[in-house]
Amino acid sequence: MADTTACRLYIGTSGYSYGEWIDSGFYPDGTHSSNMLDSYIKTFHTTELNYTWYQMPKAPAMERMCEKVPEHFKFAAKLTRTMTHEVKKDLWQKEVLAFRQGMEPLIRAGRLLCILIQLPPYFERSVDFRNYLAALLDELSGLPLAVEFRHDSWANDKVFSELARRKITLVNVDEPDLPGLFPRLSVVTNPDLFYVRFHGRNAKGWRSGSMQKQFDYDYRDEELKEWAERIRVELMPEAASGGIFFNNHVRGQAPKNALRLIDLLLRKGGKKTPWNGPSFI
Amino acid sequence: MERAIIHLNIADFAVAVETNRAPSLKGRPLIIAPEGAPRAVVYDMSDEAYKEGVRKGIPLSRARRLNQKIPILAPSFNRYEQAMKDLLKETFAFTPLIEYGQADGHIFMDVSASKRLFGPSVDVAFRLKKTFKKAFNLDPIWSVATSKLVAKVATRLVKPLGEYIVAPGDEEAFLAPLPLSLIPGLEKPDLKRLKEFNLFFVSEARGLTLEQLKIPFLQRAPLIYDRIRGIDPSPVRAFSETTSTLSADHEFSNDTNTAGSLRSALYLMIEQICRVLRTRNLHGGCTKLILSYSDGVQNTSASRLSPSTSNDMAMFKACALLLDKAWTRRVRIRHMRLICEKFCPPMVQTELFTPETKETRQVALIQAMDKIRNRFGKHAIKAGLTLTENRIAS
Secondary structure, rough: OOOOOEEEEEEEEEEOOOHHHOOOOOOOOOOOOOHHHHHHHHOOOOEEEEEHHHHOOOOOHHHHHHHOOOOOEEEEEEEEEHHOOOOOOOOOOHHHHHHHHHHHHHHHHOEEEEEEEOOOOOOOOOOOHHHHHHHHHHHOOOOEEEEEOOOOOHHOOOHHHHHHHHHHOOEEOOOOOOOOOOOOOOOOOOOOEEEEEOOOOOOOHHHOHHHHHOOOOOOOOOHHHHHHHHHHHHHHOOOEEEEEEOOOHHHHHHHHHHHHHHHHHHHOOOOOOOOOOOOOO | OOOOOOEOOOOHHHHHHHHOOOOHHHOOOOOEEEOOOOOOOOOOOHHHHHOOOOOOOOOOHHHHHOOOOOEEEEEOOOHHHHHHHHHHHHHOOOOOEEEEEEOEEEEEEOOHHHHHHHHOHHHHHHHHHHHHHHHHHHHHHHHHHOOOHHHHHHHHOOOOOEEEOOOOOOOHHHHHOHHHOOOOOHHHHHHHHHHHHOOOOOHHHHOHHHHHHHHHHHHHHHHHHHHOOOOOHHHHHOHHHHOOEEEEEEEEEEEEEEEEHHHHHHHHHHHHHHHHHHHOOOEEEEEEEEEOOOOOEEEEEEEEEEEEOHHHHHHHHHHOOOOOOOOOOOOOEEEEEEEEEEOOOOOOOOOOOOOOOHHHHHHHHHHHHHHHHHHHOOOOOOOHHHHHHHHHHH
């Protein structure tokens, strides 16, 4: 049997500041947004920072965030959209510089799991986009990077070997079975880190334009069991650590599913961790 | 309940609208001002003109002296209003709690209650920004915060383009390093006084206690104390509150052409409207009076209230002239309707030492009457002028 003991897993959710998680019971009644992280860290040891996709991170805000979490806590930060979705030809290098500066407190404090480069659905494997991605990865070199493709043209061994050569993590995604979307794989391209993102399988809501519909999905136990097995057998033996994130945030489904996956990986079987109780892996 | 406020701001709104029509003017210095008018002032200018020293409200002649080559366009208010209406239409899809300036590209939205329906406020702001750009080629700055004050400061920081998300709980830290001049609500005299104490930044002014602030700032001290801490509980006024008109009607029991009865009825209607305005902390900017004669003919007259007011007596003074203007026939009057519109917030700035005048006494009297009515009912106290109508009606 493959050795999984050496791999450290970080399991959490994509973002943590959702008012509706109070209704679903994850956060205690009356939790103020400013206290959600304090509450979140009692259960999970990692989170993805979504807001860095909308806004260039600022070092003082990152510093304040570092102070709020324990030493073992890690952040995965999304690369800002000005380098993925709204790239301006002559400006993006400056944006990379600003992003590095903003991330500095996380790096210094050892709280950065990786930078998540989430590419848009229209970012297909064309010459222009390939050149841009190569230039972007060069510009970001030195940082721990994970690349998430949303277009199936990138599901190619050549792409995986190039990522492996650069020691960059390919993000394995779980999303609906729709034409054009990146397929459900379990590939490790970086021996330091593998990465899985669970977006939910809501095929109907996926292209609705509304996040509340797109990410409204509750994983069934069989689906999570299948993933637990895959993580144990195919991913954990290949990397020193793994980041696993649930993005199906609607109605508190993300923390619920994340906790269940932790239970399954710990082989607790039918024994469930309390809904918002502490969970360690 | 914790609030999520979005501020969308299209910098140099009039210029943005005009350059959409004439793209060749984009990226160049441009002034919007009524060129032919005597003593014309600058209504708006492009960022490029700003960099050359042109400012809103300065005399056009002075702006011209700065650079004679800057093209000048006459303002087209209808166009700006229409553009604003188009933008607002998109925002209504997310919340009815929308407050906006008068065709100036500023929109505040309270999306606290619509997160479950539309997702995180940050995403709503981003989607609106994309929609504005795609549908109208207008690119707003946007910010998300827990109050209007913090959201507004945030957009000021990234002007003319960009976004700023101030996380809940981060308000004090966000404001701390900023110059005091960036804080909305601090007026020029406040800043001047703070400067005299060598206080230039928010973090410096925060060192003063409320009691210490009261010494130079008297009644304004609590406001200043709150503002520099990012405390701003003022609500985003619902769309209906900012745009709707207020109206009052009076049907005469017997058709009349007695001046006393008409003036009395007019005063009663004004009292009704002004009371609502005061409750909403608004001033009326325009009034319209419609007289319906017993033969079915209607006469209308309207005028601007300058200055805008929610004071019964000041509004009556203006409306009495309207009555004279509309009352042009000998035929008896059956019905009067008074409409008040163009609401705006009252001027916050007051003098430190206000001498007692007729106006200040009137304000005090109205405040006292409001207090009595709040406690004992609206008929507990009446203005003498309205007794005439009551006598006739009874």
